Amino acid sequence: MCQLCNSIRSKYVCPRCNISYCSVSCYKSPNHSDCSEEFYKGNVQEWLAAEGTDPEAKNEMMEILKRINQQDDEFDDCIDESDGDSDEEESLSDRLAMVDLDNPDELWAKLLPEEKQEFLELIKSGDVAKLVPEWEPWWEDKHPMPKIPKRFRATSAHLSEVLVNCPPTKTTTLNNGMRIATEDTGDLTATIGLWIDAGSRCENESNNGVAHFLEHMAFKGTSKRSQVDLELEVENMGAHLNAYTSREQTVFYAKCLKQDVPKALEILSDILQNSKLGEYRIMFSNYLIISLNLCFIVHWPSCSGENEIERERGVILREMQEVETNLQEVVFDHLHATAFQGTPLGRTILGPTQNIKSISRNDLVEYIKTYYKPSRMVLAGAGGVDHNELVKLAEQHFGKAERGEITADPSLLGSIRYTGSEIRVRDDAMPLAHVAIAVEGAGWESADNIPLMIANTLIGAWDRSQGGGLNNSSKLALACTQDNLAHSFQSFNTCYKDTGLWGIYLVAQTLSLDVSITDSLR
Ligand SMILES: [Zn+2]
Ligand SMILES: [Zn+2]
Ligand SMILES: [Zn+2]
Numbered sequence: 001m002c003q004l005c006n007s008i009r010s011k012y013v014c015p016r017c018n019i020s021y022c023s024v025s026c027y028k029s030p031n032h033s034d035c036s037e038e039f040y041k042g043n044v045q046e047w048l049a050a051e052g053t054d055p056e057a058k059n060e061m062m063e064i065l066k067r068i069n070q071q072d073d074e075f076d077d078c079i080d081e082s083d084g085d086s087d088e089e090e091s092l093s094d095r096l097a098m099v100d101l102d103n104p105d106e107l108w109a110k111l112l113p114e115e116k117q118e119f120l121e122l123i124k125s126g127d128v129a130k131l132v133p134e135w136e137p138w139w140e141d142k143h144p145m146p147k148i149p150k151r152f153r154a155t156s157a158h159l160s161e162v163l164v165n166c167p168p169t170k171t172t173t174l175n176n177g178m179r180i181a182t183e184d185t186g187d188l189t190a191t192i193g194l195w196i197d198a199g200s201r202c203e204n205e206s207n208n209g210v211a212h213f214l215e216h217m218a219f220k221g222t223s224k225r226s227q228v229d230l231e232l233e234v235e236n237m238g239a240h241l242n243a244y245t246s247r248e249q250t251v252f253y254a255k256c257l258k259q260d261v262p263k264a265l266e267i268l269s270d271i272l273q274n275s276k277l278g279e280y281r282i283m284f285s286n287y288l289i290i291s292l293n294l295c296f297i298v299h300w301p302s303c304s305g306e307n308e309i310e311r312e313r314g315v316i317l318r319e320m321q322e323v324e325t326n327l328q329e330v331v332f333d334h335l336h337a338t339a340f341q342g343t344p345l346g347r348t349i350l351g352p353t354q355n356i357k358s359i360s361r362n363d364l365v366e367y368i369k370t371y372y373k374p375s376r377m378v379l380a381g382a383g384g385v386d387h388n389e390l391v392k393l394a395e396q397h398f399g400k401a402e403r404g405e406i407t408a409d410p411s412l413l414g415s416i417r418y419t420g421s422e423i424r425v426r427d428d429a430m431p432l433a434h435v436a437i438a439v440e441g442a443g444w445e446s447a448d449n450i451p452l453m454i455a456n457t458l459i460g461a462w463d464r465s466q467g468g469g470l471n472n473s474s475k476l477a478l479a480c481t482q483d484n485l486a487h488s489f490q491s492f493n494t495c496y497k498d499t500g501l502w503g504i505y506l507v508a509q510t511l512s513l514d515v516s517i518t519d520s521l522r
Contacts, residue, residue, distance in 0.1 A: 178374035220308050340418060462490075
């Protein structure tokens with residue numbers, strides 16, 4: 001039974017005084033006001049504390065207060081009327097309540113004599129113009145975007161809320177030019193990596209593919225550890241060691257537990273600075289053979305000491321075959337080849353077969369000497385990484401490396417040129433067409449990059465296997481669903497230092513291809 005009204009079965013228990021009660025009205029009743037007042041006060045205080053001094057929130061609060069005030073006024077009015085106290089003059093707004101404001105005669109008739117007088121005087125003095133709000137052309141409006149009330153934005157995170165969860169990026173530059181950047185989230189795991197300003201863009205026709213070849217050779221052992229040692233060490237840490245090569249960067253990175261960051265960085269620095277690039281293997285083979293049979297020694301040195309490199313050629317050629325079965329990769333290689341024709345960005349990352357077959361240890365050493373310099377490296381860390389600790393470790397492992405200036409042909413950097421053009425490779429035996437259409441995009445540092453990224457997000461990506469049907473927010477996705485235009489599409493914004501490719505990649509039935517292309521261009 002409700003202990004407040006003693007008449008209805010109780011449903012709730014007050015968390016403050018443990019009294020059982022039946023309804024909100026009983027909770028709010030005067031003999032329970034000690035608790036209810038406290039409860040509302042607590043709510044307001046909590047809300048104020050959370051909202052801080054957000055001016056928008058303040059406005060909302062003021063509106064709420066105004067509404068409450070109005071309700072009170074209406075209540076008072078009711079009392080007034082019931083008292084029969086209505087000899088007060090009708091206010092202007094009451095008189096005009098039912099009048100058609102576009103009908104001047106009707107309006108004029110409703111005005112009191114002194115109001116008519118006042119209006120005529122305003123016209124005479126010309127002050128009437130001040131009553132009309134000044135017209136501001138829409139194109140001069142400084143805030144063309146409509147301001148969305150906060151309550152409609154409830155599902156999207158506020159910028160300040162997002163920023164709270166983003167630790168600041170700290171950066172330091174060592175004396176030799178190496179840069180260190182970290183974002184410490186305090187996690188138990190960390191990712192650290194070395195981003196080297198050296199990708200296939202730095203290559204020329206004869207050594208195209210060397211950056212990627214190097215990435216493969218890096219895990220073949222160093223002067224400190226053999227390949228097996230390296231693999232065991234990484235596995236025993238439960239870490240993950242990997243690398244990739246792009247057109248502008250070569251990256252070596254490790255994911256590991258927070259406390260293993262020093263060791264992971266030591267391994268990365270060892271790989272980068274002491275890789276044997278196939279040399280070690282030869283010593284190993286010689287040693288084995290000496291112990292087995294002396295007569296073999298004669299043969300081994302004539303193998304030019306590049307056993308590991310020879311083996312890796314096969315691995316890379318197989319990787320190349322794999323890439324060629326991935327039609328998306330093939331299309332993007334063609335896209336680069338034609339859009340940046342005759343310039344380093346037009347070349348592939350893997351390089352042509354003949355280069356993969358002919359790249360020598362000397363090419364690798366030469367490339368490292370030229371590009372793997374502290375001034376071209378960024379050591380980046382995220383997760384559980386302490387910035388100062390990482391700087392200290394970097395100083396320890398890379399501090400002695402000499403700065404190194406960019407010794408490569410400086411004209412290389414300015415030689416990228418975009419050419420509007422197209423490549424078609426027709427194979428009627430294939431059921432689907434894979435197409436990429438692009439315009440020249442913006443480089444990383446261009447102010448246009450962010451708008452392009454947003455445009456990219458708006459177009460989005462879509463695949464037939466996705467649910468959603470006609471409820472897609474992307475217009476292109478909707479068109480694809482309705483008219484069966486394509487199997488999938490995705491917009492892309494590929495950025496380089498000074499240029500980029502912005503466009504859309506789609507897979508469509510050859511018969512509907514024309515329509516899908518014109519539609520996506522629209
Ligand atoms: Zn009750
Ligand atoms: Zn209570
Ligand atoms: Zn590879």
